[in-house]
Amino acid sequence: MNIFVCVKQVPDTETKVKPNGDGSFIETDAIKWIMNPYDEFAVEQALLVKAANSESTVTVIRVGGVKDTEALRTAMAMGADDSILVEAQDNLDSYSIAKALKGAIEKSGKDADLILCGKQAIDDDCLQVPQVLAQMMSLPSVAVIVGFEQDGEKITVKREIEGGAIEVYEVNSPVVLATNKGINTPRYASLPGIMKAKRKPLQQLSLADVGVSDDDRRVKYSDFQLPPEKPAGKKFEAMDEADAPKVVAEVVGLLRNEAKVI
Amino acid sequence: MDFSLSTEQKEIYEMVTKFVKNEIIPVAAKYDEESIFPTKEFKKAWELGLVNTCIPVEYGGAGFTTLDSVIIGERLAYGCMGMNSSFMANDLALLPIAIAGSHEQKEKFLKPFTEEFKIASFCLTEPANGSDAGGIKTSIKDGGDHWIINGEKMWITNAGHADLFVVYGTIDASKKHDGISAVIVPGDTEGIIVGKKEDKMGHRSSDTRGVKFENVKVPKENMIGKPGEGWSIAMKTLDHSRPLVASSAVGGAQRALDLSVQYAKERKQFGVPIAKHQAISFMVADMAMKVEAARLLTHKAACQLDAGIRNTETASYAKAFASDSCMQIATDAVQIYGGYGYSKEYPVEKIMRDAKLIQIYEGTSQIQRLVIAREVFSK
Numbered sequence: 001m002n003i004f005v006c007v008k009q010v011p012d013t014e015t016k017v018k019p020n021g022d023g024s025f026i027e028t029d030a031i032k033w034i035m036n037p038y039d040e041f042a043v044e045q046a047l048l049v050k051a052a053n054s055e056s057t058v059t060v061i062r063v064g065g066v067k068d069t070e071a072l073r074t075a076m077a078m079g080a081d082d083s084i085l086v087e088a089q090d091n092l093d094s095y096s097i098a099k100a101l102k103g104a105i106e107k108s109g110k111d112a113d114l115i116l117c118g119k120q121a122i123d124d125d126c127l128q129v130p131q132v133l134a135q136m137m138s139l140p141s142v143a144v145i146v147g148f149e150q151d152g153e154k155i156t157v158k159r160e161i162e163g164g165a166i167e168v169y170e171v172n173s174p175v176v177l178a179t180n181k182g183i184n185t186p187r188y189a190s191l192p193g194i195m196k197a198k199r200k201p202l203q204q205l206s207l208a209d210v211g212v213s214d215d216d217r218r219v220k221y222s223d224f225q226l227p228p229e230k231p232a233g234k235k236f237e238a239m240d241e242a243d244a245p246k247v248v249a250e251v252v253g254l255l256r257n258e259a260k261v262i
Numbered sequence: 263m264d265f266s267l268s269t270e271q272k273e274i275y276e277m278v279t280k281f282v283k284n285e286i287i288p289v290a291a292k293y294d295e296e297s298i299f300p301t302k303e304f305k306k307a308w309e310l311g312l313v314n315t316c317i318p319v320e321y322g323g324a325g326f327t328t329l330d331s332v333i334i335g336e337r338l339a340y341g342c343m344g345m346n347s348s349f350m351a352n353d354l355a356l357l358p359i360a361i362a363g364s365h366e367q368k369e370k371f372l373k374p375f376t377e378e379f380k381i382a383s384f385c386l387t388e389p390a391n392g393s394d395a396g397g398i399k400t401s402i403k404d405g406g407d408h409w410i411i412n413g414e415k416m417w418i419t420n421a422g423h424a425d426l427f428v429v430y431g432t433i434d435a436s437k438k439h440d441g442i443s444a445v446i447v448p449g450d451t452e453g454i455i456v457g458k459k460e461d462k463m464g465h466r467s468s469d470t471r472g473v474k475f476e477n478v479k480v481p482k483e484n485m486i487g488k489p490g491e492g493w494s495i496a497m498k499t500l501d502h503s504r505p506l507v508a509s510s511a512v513g514g515a516q517r518a519l520d521l522s523v524q525y526a527k528e529r530k531q532f533g534v535p536i537a538k539h540q541a542i543s544f545m546v547a548d549m550a551m552k553v554e555a556a557r558l559l560t561h562k563a564a565c566q567l568d569a570g571i572r573n574t575e576t577a578s579y580a581k582a583f584a585s586d587s588c589m590q591i592a593t594d595a596v597q598i599y600g601g602y603g604y605s606k607e608y609p610v611e612k613i614m615r616d617a618k619l620i621q622i623y624e625g626t627s628q629i630q631r632l633v634i635a636r637e638v639f640s641k
Contacts, residue, residue: 190311191274191334194277195270
């Protein structure tokens with residue numbers, strides 16, 4: 001099987017972010033990048049499918065900045081066979097990314113039997129790329145999957161819906177699947193794996209190579225801002241029971257008129 | 263010289279950091295309190311290639327440099343110095359074989375450690391001989407086609423779980439250092455009597471015991487090097503192991519520093535976070551300075567070894583400075599936490615207890631100064 005995994009590199013959750021000069025994105029100079037956590041489930045699932053299907057290969061694709069290739073190297077250290085990096089700005093929109101991924105898969109010369117993505121990236125939380133990619137490639141897709149079983153070409157996936165209920169889908173490969181937490185436990189990149197990853201092929205392409213231009217951009221970012229600082233809380237003195245009615249009236253008044261929640 | 267790590271070293275650092283955050287830190291306090299040996303974590307660390315880093319690539323190892331090993335050791339100790347003692351003890355025991363063993367010995371004893379999860383113990387110290395290791399009494403007698411070992415060892419890390427012991431003894435006590443020899447003893451050999459688990463102040467998850475050897479017979483080919491070469495093998499081993507132990511101190515110290523910074527920003531006294539009080543911020547500045555200095559000495563001692571430069575003096579600088587600094591930093595961390603720091607509810611008192619041992623084992627801080635003074639005055 002030819003398995004493709006689409007990964008995104010996102011700022012470490014512990015990184016403090018701030019908008020860049022023109023507000024088109026965040027400052028990326030001092031960012032520590034990690035693989036998007038939902039994509040780790042996709043990589044792990046790809047490796048499990050590979051282990052169950054002899055003669056399978058796992059190719060990891062990323063569209064983004066090239067200064068740091070952390071996510072691809074991690075995926076290869078976990079066990080992926082090779083990777084493709086499409087050089088692009090880190091603030092590309094979902095449509096362009098999906099088109100670039102499609103272009104990269106086609107350019108690999110391999111027919112995709114399975115394409116795995118994380119259900120969303122934890123930086124912009126768009127939840128769009130897997131579905132857009134499937135549409136562009138005319139493939140079926142199921143997102144937010146928490147279970148995966150394969151029987152030849154038939155794949156049965158479980159999809160989590162609101163209220164904790166599960167939908168079960170039967171799909172035929174090729175298919176695009178977007179993984180959620182709970183589908184598996186991603187392995188660590190072992191140290192011998194890290195050493196081996198050095199020698200695994202990493203192909204670098206430009207956006208032009210995969211047929212993406214500025215005209216493909218559907219979303220333009222312009223005004224990145226930090227959320228407003230939380231105002232200080234209000235304290236009420238209610239040690240004396242006799243004061244309680246007055247304090248309650250005051251709190252209710254504030255909730256109604258200021259916070260406008262009741 | 264820009265002191266930066268290679269791409270792979272950064273990845274190793276990140277990977278071990280993640281492992282420690284998910285697997286070690288969550289259980290460290292419980293294992294310490296209840297003195298639980300970290301079998302599960304040890305095995306997981308082995309599966310990921312974090313232990314036995316000294317095994318050469320020809321015998322199934324990953325081919326790590328000493329610098330790689332100290333980067334790994336520092337991160338593991340960041341999670342728990344006690345658990346790292348157990349992990350590191352494997353390397354201490356296997357190093358003499360990796361350094362001075364024959365091809366056959368490496369095939370027979372090192373390779374299995376890469377194929378299967380196994381535990382090893384290094385037996386040098388005796389009840390009456392710690393710093394004065396040259397005076398060890400355990401005897402290794404020639405029994406024709408085998409060696410016969412008799413004697414008692416003390417403070418042996420991993421002893422209760424060991425699949426293999428590397429035992430130092432003497433073929434002739436009157437020869438002093440020239441009589442010392444090292445033999446490999448499989449854990450299931452008859453005559454090995456493992457003592458009770460010691461109840462220690464710190465490193466409580468590591469398994470420390472006395473071990474008696476009563477007429478223990480091992481084949482002639484289990485001697486590492488030639489009879490009487492044990493002392494020089496032990497000294498070479500220490501050149502490798504001291505940077506490792508120093509890295510453990512750096513890891514513990516970095517943790518104490520990080521916890522102190524975090525707490526000093528949160529804890530308010532006199533209306534402001536205590537980090538705003540110079541009395542506290544200067545303590546933290548001293549801690550940060552010492553952690554970095556200890557790390558640089560440790561990396562230098564490791565890099566010298568990797569470059570084939572004799573590192574005895576630097577290794578002792580690193581071991582003494584890192585362990586003494588770790589003790590100071592951990593003590594200051596408890597001070598910054600105040601009453602909370604003295605309570606087991608918070609993690610800093612454990613670091614203070616764990617730090618103490620690093621000043622004692624693998625050559626006390628005093629022995630390191632002895633080594634350094636000798637090197638300084640011999641120039």
